[in-house]
Amino acid sequence: MWAFKHKKKSHLRKEAEIPTASLGDIVFLLLIFFLVTTSMNPDKGLGLTLPPPGEEVKLTKDDVLSIYINSEGKILIGEEIVVLDKVKKNIKDRLRKNPKLVVSLITDVNARYNSMVDVLDEIKVSFIELRKENPDFKERISLATPVF
Amino acid sequence: MKVEQKQKGKARIPTASIADIVFLLLIFFMTVTVFKTHQGLRIELPAAKATKKIEKKRIIAHIWVDAQNNLNIDDMMVPLTQVAPIMKKKIIENPAIIVSIRADKRSKYGSVARILEELKSASALRVNFSTLTEGG
Numbered sequence: 001m002w003a004f005k006h007k008k009k010s011h012l013r014k015e016a017e018i019p020t021a022s023l024g025d026i027v028f029l030l031l032i033f034f035l036v037t038t039s040m041n042p043d044k045g046l047g048l049t050l051p052p053p054g055e056e057v058k059l060t061k062d063d064v065l066s067i068y069i070n071s072e073g074k075i076l077i078g079e080e081i082v083v084l085d086k087v088k089k090n091i092k093d094r095l096r097k098n099p100k101l102v103v104s105l106i107t108d109v110n111a112r113y114n115s116m117v118d119v120l121d122e123i124k125v126s127f128i129e130l131r132k133e134n135p136d137f138k139e140r141i142s143l144a145t146p147v148f
Numbered sequence: 149m150k151v152e153q154k155q156k157g158k159a160r161i162p163t164a165s166i167a168d169i170v171f172l173l174l175i176f177f178m179t180v181t182v183f184k185t186h187q188g189l190r191i192e193l194p195a196a197k198a199t200k201k202i203e204k205k206r207i208i209a210h211i212w213v214d215a216q217n218n219l220n221i222d223d224m225m226v227p228l229t230q231v232a233p234i235m236k237k238k239i240i241e242n243p244a245i246i247v248s249i250r251a252d253k254r255s256k257y258g259s260v261a262r263i264l265e266e267l268k269s270a271s272a273l274r275v276n277f278s279t280l281t282e283g284g
Binding site for chain 1: 163166167170171173174177178180181182183194196197198199200201202205208213246248249251252253254255256257258259260261262264265267268269271272273274275276277278279280281282
């Protein structure tokens with residue numbers, strides 16, 4: 001009983017305090033750490049979805065636009081040799097005529113990766129620009145499997 | 149002669165809320181930070197105008213290809229035959245994974261095409277050719 005009474009009295013004790021003055025400094029340190037470690041250059045690139053293995057889509061010849069890149073980086077669209085600067089215009093003209101066109105990129109195994117990316121970029125840009133004219137435009141790009 | 153002193157109250161900036169503001173910033177950076185996990189290979193990426201950001205940073209797997217057509221996944225030099233098994237494992241962990249191919253612009257397309265075939269067989273179908281933004 002006495003002990004109980006005593007405890008009750010202790011209520012009047014000074015409240016326990018946690019010093020918070022240095023909290024800001026600690027948080028600042030953490031902030032600086034995260035500021036320094038954060039890499040602000042995000043992953044970026046040209047996205048593409050591959051077809052599942054074994055899946056073959058039958059297409060009529062008229063609906064495929066084949067773009068060839070040979071080992072020297074020369075570009076062939078359909079039957080004509082095209083310089084890189086003219087690729088976009090060429091593709092866009094053909095796509096306007098036939099919006100169902102699937103662009104098939106056939107790259108030689110010995111071609112440089114850079115020339116393939118350049119052409120893929122031009123294809124992507126043409127689709128982006130066409131979509132500005134007509135939002136329903138679907139991007140159809142296929143990467144042909146080369147013969148190894 | 150005595151210069152008359154101005155009797156002004158001291159100017160004060162309230163600092164009590166600094167900790168809260170900094171906390172907010174801290175939480176922002178903590179959530180945004182994704183630690184670089186792998187070093188990769190020394191490569192020069194090609195540039196492209198249609199470069200887009202990958203929104204979901206946390207589900208990206210990287211495959212490096214350098215100018216000598218060496219392959220590297222997660223800081224391990226791997227032969228081509230190992231690509232499919234490694235990617236299969238990653239696909240099981242996260243089916244929505246995006247494979248970012250960081251290939252040197254001088255590498256041969258053949259080595260990239262072979263990786264694509266391996267990825268197809270591992271059903272890692274969302275790929276991204278890593279590029280730099282051309283012309284800013």
